Amino acid sequence: MVGTENYESGTFIVAVEGVQYRVPAHCPHRGGRMDHGVFNERSRTITCPLHKSTFRVDTGCQLAGPECGRLATERVDSDTEPAPNI
Numbered sequence: 001m002v003g004t005e006n007y008e009s010g011t012f013i014v015a016v017e018g019v020q021y022r023v024p025a026h027c028p029h030r031g032g033r034m035d036h037g038v039f040n041e042r043s044r045t046i047t048c049p050l051h052k053s054t055f056r057v058d059t060g061c062q063l064a065g066p067e068c069g070r071l072a073t074e075r076v077d078s079d080t081e082p083a084p085n086i
């Protein structure tokens with residue numbers, strides 16, 4: 001599992017160089033569990049474990065895998081978000 005999951009919103013949080021991003025828990029292709037995917041902080045990407053679609057965490061743009069559009073990621077404003085419980 002990558003990030004801290006929020007079961008109510010169906011999202012989880014990953015951090016890149018201190019900036020947090022909210023990531024949908026399910027892939028736009030066929031619903032693969034993105035929270036079980038591979039997160040690469042250096043390339044700012046997350047890869048779905050099912051068919052290997054790869055998305056930029058900061059923009060949501062798809063870089064590889066079966067065409068399925070953008071992953072609806074969003075930057076988390078640290079001033080308004082509560083700290084995750086770990």
Ligand code: FES
Pocket residue numbers: 027028029030031032048049050051052053065066
């Ligand atoms: S379900 Fe994610 S790439 Fe197919």
